[in-house]
Amino acid sequence: MKLVAEQIDVSIGGRMVCRGLDLAVPTGSRWAILGINGVGKTTLLTTLAGLRRPDAGTLSLDGLPLAQLPARERACRLGLMAQEDSFHISDPEATALEVALLGRLPHLAWWQGEGARDTDLAGKALAAVGLAAVAARRAATLSGGERRRLALAALLAQEVPLCLLDEPTSHLDIHQQIAFMDLLVGWSGRTLVMTLHDVNLAARYCTHALLLFGDGAWSAGPLGELFSAEVLTRLYRHPVEAVNTRTGIAYLPR
Amino acid sequence: MRPLPFLLFLTALAVGGFALALATGTNGLDPASVWRALADRDGLDRTLILSLRLPRALAAFGCGALLALAGTLLQALLRNPLADPFVLGISGGAGTLMLLAMLIGLSGPALGLAGLAGAGLSLGVLFLLAWRGGLRPQRLLLAGVILSSTWGAIVTLLLALAPDAPLRGMVFWLMGDLSAATPDTAAWPLLAAALALLLVWPLARGLDALQQGELSARALGVSVERLRLVALLVAAAATTLVVESAGSIGFVGLVAPHLLRLAGLRRHRALLPGCLLGGGLLLVLADLIARGSVAPLQLPVGAVTAVIGAPLFLWLLARGGGR
Numbered sequence: 001m002k003l004v005a006e007q008i009d010v011s012i013g014g015r016m017v018c019r020g021l022d023l024a025v026p027t028g029s030r031w032a033i034l035g036i037n038g039v040g041k042t043t044l045l046t047t048l049a050g051l052r053r054p055d056a057g058t059l060s061l062d063g064l065p066l067a068q069l070p071a072r073e074r075a076c077r078l079g080l081m082a083q084e085d086s087f088h089i090s091d092p093e094a095t096a097l098e099v100a101l102l103g104r105l106p107h108l109a110w111w112q113g114e115g116a117r118d119t120d121l122a123g124k125a126l127a128a129v130g131l132a133a134v135a136a137r138r139a140a141t142l143s144g145g146e147r148r149r150l151a152l153a154a155l156l157a158q159e160v161p162l163c164l165l166d167e168p169t170s171h172l173d174i175h176q177q178i179a180f181m182d183l184l185v186g187w188s189g190r191t192l193v194m195t196l197h198d199v200n201l202a203a204r205y206c207t208h209a210l211l212l213f214g215d216g217a218w219s220a221g222p223l224g225e226l227f228s229a230e231v232l233t234r235l236y237r238h239p240v241e242a243v244n245t246r247t248g249i250a251y252l253p254r
Numbered sequence: 255m256r257p258l259p260f261l262l263f264l265t266a267l268a269v270g271g272f273a274l275a276l277a278t279g280t281n282g283l284d285p286a287s288v289w290r291a292l293a294d295r296d297g298l299d300r301t302l303i304l305s306l307r308l309p310r311a312l313a314a315f316g317c318g319a320l321l322a323l324a325g326t327l328l329q330a331l332l333r334n335p336l337a338d339p340f341v342l343g344i345s346g347g348a349g350t351l352m353l354l355a356m357l358i359g360l361s362g363p364a365l366g367l368a369g370l371a372g373a374g375l376s377l378g379v380l381f382l383l384a385w386r387g388g389l390r391p392q393r394l395l396l397a398g399v400i401l402s403s404t405w406g407a408i409v410t411l412l413l414a415l416a417p418d419a420p421l422r423g424m425v426f427w428l429m430g431d432l433s434a435a436t437p438d439t440a441a442w443p444l445l446a447a448a449l450a451l452l453l454v455w456p457l458a459r460g461l462d463a464l465q466q467g468e469l470s471a472r473a474l475g476v477s478v479e480r481l482r483l484v485a486l487l488v489a490a491a492a493t494t495l496v497v498e499s500a501g502s503i504g505f506v507g508l509v510a511p512h513l514l515r516l517a518g519l520r521r522h523r524a525l526l527p528g529c530l531l532g533g534g535l536l537l538v539l540a541d542l543i544a545r546g547s548v549a550p551l552q553l554p555v556g557a558v559t560a561v562i563g564a565p566l567f568l569w570l571l572a573r574g575g576g577r
Contacts, residue, residue, distance in 0.1 A: 051472050075475030084467040091465035093520050102463050106475040110456035113523070158474070 002027055003048065003078075003162060003191070008057030009216075012043045019216030021057070025208075027161070030185060031193040032202035032223070035212030036236055041195040042083065042166050044212065048193060049080040049164045061162070075106035079160035081151050083167050092140040096150055099139045100126050103157030118157075125156035129183060144171040149180065156187075165194040169201060181205045199240075199251045203227060211235050227251070257524035260517060264531040268315070271535045275311035275542055276303060309440030314432050314541040314555070315534035316443025317496045318506050322514075322533025323450050324489040324496075325507030326525055330461040331485045332395050338508035339493040342398030346405030347376030348497040353412050353424055366498050373494040376401055388479040389486060430503030430556025432541050439499065444534070446495050450488050451530050457481050458522035503537065505559040509567050510536050516570045536563065 005023040009016070017040030025031060033041050046052045050059065050066040059066040061077055069077075100122040101114055108114065126135050129149040134142065139150060148171060155163055168184065169177045177198070184192060185205050196202045202209060203223065210220040213235060219226060232240040232251055239254035277288045279302075291299035324339035332341075339345060351372030355365050379401055384394035409428065416424060454461075460481045463471040472478050496503060510533040511525065519528040537555065540562060544555040 046469065049473060051469065070475075071472070071477055072475035075473065080469070080473035082467060082469045082473065084469060091462075091520075093515060094465070098462075098521065099466070102459075102466060102474065105459050105463055108459065110459070 002062055003193070004060045005048065005054075006058050006060075008047070008054040008059060010040065010044055010047050010052075010054050011216075012040055015040065016216030017043050018212060018218045021218055021220075023210065023220055025162075025191060025193060027191055028189060029191055029208050030206045031208045031210060032206040033193065033195045033210045033212065034199065034202060034235060036214070039212045039214050041212060044210075045164050045166050045193065045195050046080070049078060050074050051080070072106045075158070075160075077160055078162045078164065079103075079155045079158040081155045081163070081165040081168060083170065085147055085151055092138065094139050095136055096126060096131055096139045096142065096153075097122055097135040099150055100135075100153045100157050103154035103159075106158065121159065122153070122157045125153040126150075128156055129153045130179075145173070145176045148172060152180070152183070161189065162191045163193070165192065167195055167197065169196070169198065177201060199227075199232060203249065203251065204247070257519055257521070257528075260519060261524060261527060261531070264528060264535070268531045268535045268538075271538045272311055272315060275314070275538050276307050278542060278546060279307055305437050309435040309437045310432055310541065310545075311538055312440040312444055313435035313499060314537045316441070316445070316447055317432070317500050317503060318510070318537025318540075319447035319530040319534040320443055320450065320492040320496050321503060321507035321537070322510035322529035323447060323454070323526065324492040325533075326511040326522070326529050327454060327461075327485040327489040329511055330464060330522065331389075331482055331489070332391050333465060334395065335512070336508070337395070338504075339489065339496070340502060340504065340507070341402060342376070342380060342394065342490070343401030343403075343405055344373050344376045344380070344398075344490045345493040345497045345502060346402045346409075347372035347374075348494050349428070349502050350405045350408050350412070351375075352497070353409060353428070356420060356424060356427070357412060357416055369494065369498045373490065373497075376405075377490055389482040391482070394486075426554050427501040429554035430501045430559070432500050432544075432555050433552065434500070443495060443499055446492065447530050447534070450492050451526055454485065454488055455523070455526050457484060458526055461485070461522040501556070503556040503559060505556070505563045506533055506537050506540075509559075509563045513563075513567060513570060 003025040005021050008018070008021045010018050010021070033044060035041050043052065047054050048059065050069065053067065061069065061074070066074065101118060103125070104114060104118040104122065108118070123132070123135065126132050129152050131146060131149055131153060134146070139147065142150060148168065152168070169180055172180055181201060181204070206223050208221065209223045209226050210218065211226065211231065212218050229240050229242040229251065240251050241254055243250045243252055288303060291297055291303060294300055321339050325337065328337040328339065328341060329335055348369040349372070351368040352365055355368035360368065380394060380397055383397040384390050386393070413421065413424065460471065460476040463474050463476050464478065464481065468478055510529060514525055514528040514532045519525045537559065540559040541555045543562065544553040544558040547553065
């Protein structure tokens with residue numbers, strides 16, 4: 001599954017997120033979108049997901065223009081794990097399994113009920129994120145970290161080759177962050193694009209990065225070539241230094 | 255209970271409730287003699303059942319079904335468990351103009367037209383205020399609540415200014431009153447409810463997904479804008495039809511969806527058909543009490559729905575509250 005952006009302009013509320021962005025996301029690559037708060041990471045991610053039109057330029061998925069793809073067909077190829085999850089407020093009775101089952105939605109015609117295969121897939125997805133034991137519990141009673149993993153289970157059940165994730169590790173402690181990211185990269189063959197706050201998580205788990213500097217400036221490429229203390233200092237508008245550790249280079253604020 | 259067996263159980267209950275409504279009344283007919291009366295082709299009792307009880311039971315069932323469907327749709331659309339068919343002021347507009355028409359002595363089709371005009375007026379205002387390249391639920395709810403209380407205030411003024419003669423009828427009608435059901439029109443609400451169900455049932459899974467948040471629903475391929483539009487229009491049409499045929503019957507639309515959810519119909523694919531059965535059943539039973547409990551006096555059915563519905567709802571809530 002290859003996602004290609006050609007010369008796209010994205011803006012929100014009169015502010016430029018990126019200007020003339022060219023991006024080719026090859027199958028199996030893992031991308032981190034990084035930038036300071038409010039630079040437009042989520043806006044860009046929803047644009048890449050086909051849920052928001054770019055001001056200019058075209059997006060294509062496997063050579064097909066994303067804008068012309070019917071919504072359900074798009075949802076069979078590409079999934080988004082949003083930052084929000086609100087079912088615990090608006091649907092407090094839904095069980096974890098029912099939430100995971102929603103991932104099957106694009107694969108089911110309106111007249112079809114969820115079959116044994118769908119339930120099986122949702123159950124396996126819950127097991128994969130370590131939530132098998134709480135499948136029958138109300139999702140509203142899960143902890144913040146468990147709810148993130150539940151959202152991931154729904155994405156797993158969606159069986160899409162391209163996954164976009166908005167801040168997948170927010171609300172997670174260090175142990176959970178590592179477990180979550182290990183789980184993510186453990187999926188074979190899936191292409192991942194995620195917004196992240198943590199540079200070091202990006203360095204540890206991603207193959208590529210897309211940096212948003214503000215005012216439409218961007219740079220993209222293999223993470224190893226892109227990352228340096230100077231670039232990150234410019235990105236975060238705060239001095240960053242690279243420190244050699246046993247697990248690799250760590251970037252720390254000065 | 256699992257959804258499908260429960261729906262079948264509910265169907266049986268609905269049939270039972272309907273039969274009970276046909277078999278009981280104030281003129282001393284007992285259930286056993288109803289069969290005999292129905293078999294007697296020329297009997298007076300047969301005419302009585304077919305021209306009085308059947309239309310009333312049909313209208314009650316249909317109105318209950320419509321109200322429950324509208325309530326469920328609006329609760330899902332606004333993502334607010336307190337939403338009911340009257341929350342957006344569409345029925346308020348219909349009711350107010352109909353009341354005004356009653357006051358100036360109109361009746362029959364003119365009354366119906368006044369109701370349609372009121373509903374259309376409200377819907378127009380809602381679209382004007384809540385449409386920003388698509389329906390915005392927060393704006394819709396806020397505009398609806400304000401609109402609804404405005405209509406409420408106008409109704410209070412009308413009642414204060416009304417002469418004594420039509421006042422009792424107006425108050426009865428305001429609280430919901432099924433006594434106007436006639437054999438010609440009694441089946442309309444039920445047919446409309448069936449049509450509404452056919453229209454919205456294909457959207458059921460989308461309504462489930464919408465509870466996850468708008469962005470998540472869209473990412474799953476749900477056409478959220480179309481979903482909201484259809485849900486709003488169907489709910490508005492359903493509520494208007496009820497107001498036109500039986501006035502403002504409160505509580506069923508708020509409580510029937512919650513009763514059904516507490517009974518296990520949480521997903522909309524099961525909940526929407528459940529509304530047709532459960533909402534209908536609830537109003538048929540409420541109407542039985544309304545016309546039978548203090549016979550020969552009749553109570554407004556809208557008051558009865560609240561009086562029996564509220565404790566039932568609170569009991570169910572208390573029972574399930576520990577989870």
